[in-house]
Structures are given as C-alpha cells and as structure tokens.
Amino acid sequence: MGDKQLKNFTDEELILEFQLNNTVKAYELLVQRYKNPLFNFIFKYLNDYEGTEDVVQETMIKVYINKDSYKTIAKFSTWIYTIASNLAITELKKRKRRNQISINSYGENDETMELPGTNHSPEEITDSGIKSKIIMEALQKLPEVYREVVILRDIQELSYEEIAEIKQISVGTVKSRINRGRTQLQIMLKHIYKE
Amino acid sequence: MKNLDYNENDFRELKELLKSLPDTKAPPGFESNLMRSLNQIKYKEEQPSIWQRILNSVFSIGATASLTTAALVLIMISIVNNNAETLSDFDKLVPYPVELVSNDVAYEKSNSEQSTVTKNYASNQSRKNDKTAKDISALISVNQTGFKSKAVVLSRSATVGLIDHDKITGNPDDSQQTGLSGMTIVYSEKSAFNPVKRQAVSFRAVPASEPEDIMIDSLKSLLKEAQIE
Numbered sequence: 001m002g003d004k005q006l007k008n009f010t011d012e013e014l015i016l017e018f019q020l021n022n023t024v025k026a027y028e029l030l031v032q033r034y035k036n037p038l039f040n041f042i043f044k045y046l047n048d049y050e051g052t053e054d055v056v057q058e059t060m061i062k063v064y065i066n067k068d069s070y071k072t073i074a075k076f077s078t079w080i081y082t083i084a085s086n087l088a089i090t091e092l093k094k095r096k097r098r099n100q101i102s103i104n105s106y107g108e109n110d111e112t113m114e115l116p117g118t119n120h121s122p123e124e125i126t127d128s129g130i131k132s133k134i135i136m137e138a139l140q141k142l143p144e145v146y147r148e149v150v151i152l153r154d155i156q157e158l159s160y161e162e163i164a165e166i167k168q169i170s171v172g173t174v175k176s177r178i179n180r181g182r183t184q185l186q187i188m189l190k191h192i193y194k195e
Numbered sequence: 196m197k198n199l200d201y202n203e204n205d206f207r208e209l210k211e212l213l214k215s216l217p218d219t220k221a222p223p224g225f226e227s228n229l230m231r232s233l234n235q236i237k238y239k240e241e242q243p244s245i246w247q248r249i250l251n252s253v254f255s256i257g258a259t260a261s262l263t264t265a266a267l268v269l270i271m272i273s274i275v276n277n278n279a280e281t282l283s284d285f286d287k288l289v290p291y292p293v294e295l296v297s298n299d300v301a302y303e304k305s306n307s308e309q310s311t312v313t314k315n316y317a318s319n320q321s322r323k324n325d326k327t328a329k330d331i332s333a334l335i336s337v338n339q340t341g342f343k344s345k346a347v348v349l350s351r352s353a354t355v356g357l358i359d360h361d362k363i364t365g366n367p368d369d370s371q372q373t374g375l376s377g378m379t380i381v382y383s384e385k386s387a388f389n390p391v392k393r394q395a396v397s398f399r400a401v402p403a404s405e406p407e408d409i410m411i412d413s414l415k416s417l418l419k420e421a422q423i424e
Binding site for chain 1: 206229
C-alpha cells in the first residue's frame with residue numbers, strides 16, 4: 001500500500017491496516033499524528049518534559065504491542081488518550097511514592113489550594129513566559145482528577161463525551177469535574193487575567 | 196446541582212489563558228528513539244529467557260544421551276549378529292528349495308555417497324501367507340573394482356550370514372544353492388558424479404509365478420551386464 005494512500009486514511013483505518021496487515025507505515029503515521037497532542041497533554045499534566053517523553057513513548061509502544069486489543073467501535077483518539085492517561089496517572093503515583101514532587105492529595109473533595117505566582121511582580125506577569133509558568137504552576141496545584149479533565153477539555157479540546165469515555169465516567173461527572181477545576185483555577189489565576 | 200448549571204462563557208477568560216499556553220512538542224528524535232525501543236523489545240521477546248535456555252540445554256543433553264544409547268545398542272546388536280553368522284546357518288534357515296517371487300516395489304535412496312535403487316521381489320501375498328517361510332534376505336553388493344561382493348542374510352531371528360564372492364554370484368541361483376529363503380542382490384557401478392550406483396533385488400523362498408520368473412531373468416541379465424562392465 002502506497003504512503004500517499006495511507007496518508008489519506010483516518011486514524012481508525014490506519015490502526016485497522018496495522019492490525020490486519022501489520023503495516024508498520026500505518027503505525028508510523030499514527031505516531032506522527034499523535035506524538036505532539038499527547039506530548040502537550042502529558043506535559044501539562046506532569047509538568048516534566050523527560051517524564052512526558054517516557055510516558056508518550058510507552059503509550060506508543062503499548063499501541064504497537066496491544067494493537068489487537070483496539071476495537072473498531074471506539075475512536076482511536078479515545079483509545080490512545082486512555083492509554084496515555086493511565087500511564088500518566090501511574091507515573092504520578094510512582095513520583096508520589098518517591099516523594100519527588102509535592103502536589104495536593106488526589107481526590108475530588110480536596111479543596112486545599114495555594115495561590116501561585118505571589119512572588120511575581122505585575123511587570124513580570126505581562127511577560128508571556130512568566131505567565132505560562134504561573135498558569136502551569138496553577139494547573140499543577142489542581143487536584144489530579146480536575147487537572148486532567150480541564151486539560152483534555154480546555155487545552156486538548158476534546159468533547160465531553162470523549163473525555164467521559166477516556167475516563168470511564170459519565171458525561172455529568174466530567175462536566176462537574178471540569179467546572180470545579182475551572183473554578184479553582186479561576187481563583188488561582190485571578191490576578192493574571194484581570195491584568 | 197448547582198455545579199452543573201454553569202455557563203461555558205463564565206470561564207471564557209480562563210479558557211483563553213489556558214489556550215495561550217505554548218504547545219509542547221515531541222523532541223526531533225522521538226520516532227527514531229521509539230523505533231529503537233520497539234526493536235529492543237522485539238529482540239528481547241525473541242531471546243529465550245534464562246529458564247528456557249536451561250531447560251533447552253537439559254533437553255538437548257537428554258536427547259543426545261538417548262541417541263547415543265540407541266546408537267550403542269544398535270552397534271552391540273550388530274556385533275552380536277556378526278559374530279553369530281556362519282555360512283552353514285543358511286542351510287538351516289530354509290528347509291525347501293528356493294524359488295523366486297517378484298513384487299516390484301522399487302525405491303530410491305540417495306545420500307552423499309551413493310544412489311541406490313532397490314527392487315524388492317519379496318513381498319507378495321503368497322509370501323505373506325506362507326508361515327513356514329523365514330524372512331530372510333541376502334545382500335550381494337558388487338563394486339566396480341573387481342566385483343567383490345558380499346551376501347548378507349538377515350532373518351527374523353536376527354541371524355546374519357556373510358558370504359564373500361569373487362564374482363557376481365549373488366543372483367537368484369545363489370539363493371537356491373545356499374538355500375536362502377530370501378535374497379537381495381545389489382550391484383553397483385561407478386560414474387563421475389555418482390561414485391556408487393546400486394541396484395538391488397530381494398527375493399524369498401516361495402513359489403514364483405511366470406511373470407515373476409521373467410522378472411528374475413531380467414535381473415540376472417542386469418547383473419551379468421554389470422559384471423561385464
């Protein structure tokens with residue numbers, strides 16, 4: 001099968017081609033399509049580039065090895081995001097055990113939060129680099145359950161239905177978590193977007 | 196359900212802030228690193244584990260030991276049989292005059308040294324039904340250099356006879372003389388690419404039919420031709 005022909009394939013057609021004919025080119029195209037979106041998602045979630053690279057690579061390896069476990073009834077994007085999300089959660093748990101990072105405890109009822117960026121002057125905040133850093137810090141302070149859904153919705157722009165499928169929860173729960181996460185973020189970042 | 200009654204526009208500014216975050220991209224060598232990792236995984240999968248290797252070596256030692264034992268047993272049987280064989284044994288084996296029967300079962304066997312064509316004239320129905328006939332065959336091989344030949348007789352009781360001949364005498368008549376109930380005659384010829392070519396005929400001491408006699412005659416002539424060459 002020609003490369004040009006494969007490039008016109010949808011994600012689902014590519015994974016099917018890889019499943020049925022073991023066409024590595026189809027797999028490579030999927031990697032090309034998803035490496036950056038996954039990097040973006042996982043980096044916002046972990047806030048660590050090296051760890052992100054490991055998780056994304058592991059995700060791609062899992063897709064390669066477990067290609068046959070993909071069922072055509074699901075969207076490929078949902079499947080790959082589910083794998084990446086699970087691996088990212090595992091990575092965070094490992095880090096917690098190693099006490100490498102300090103984040104708020106995992107849970108929806110945890111309302112504790114700190115205001116980030118208090119050490120930055122208003123002049124600094126206008127700098128886009130600093131602003132990004134403050135937003136990232138705020139994201140990391142969000143409880144994981146909120147952080148993940150907020151990233152998937154507001155940064156990755158996935159639909160509520162897709163997020164519900166990835167997280168294996170109801171659409172209502174997704175909306176609720178996103179709302180809570182946004183509310184907390186809004187409080188944390190109030191001093192930035194009011195600039 | 197207060198939390199669900201929110202409006203997307205309530206967080207418009209926040210969403211803009213989040214969208215303003217720079218996109219994080221994969222490093223340039225991501226694909227090549229990934230393919231290297233995949234190849235390593237595949238290589239590891241192909242390599243047997245330490246336990247598999249141990250088990251394989253144990254089994255291979257066992258198989259070698261079994262084969263060696265089997266080979267030793269065969270050698271021992273062969274030695275015992277060779278020691279037991281005497282020319283006079285032939286006479287004891289077959290109590291009645293030998294006639295030849297044919298059963299044209301041919302096979303070819305090739306190996307690095309020789310190509311053998313054997314015509315077996317020994318296994319027809321009458322032979323199978325003849326309970327008194329002993330399952331004996333003689334092997335007379337003739338090589339090109341001087342047509343030295345041997346006759347080896349094997350019976351169910353594993354009696355082995357060995358006759359040396361100065362000429363091709365391992366023909367059906369020999370079996371009458373020796374009283375063999377069965378005989379295989381092999382003649383050989385050399386060629387440039389096939390050092391030894393052999394043809395063999397075996398026969399047993401059961402009544403031969405007319406077509407079988409014709410076949411035996413043709414065998415005799417073949418042997419004679421080989422001798423002339």
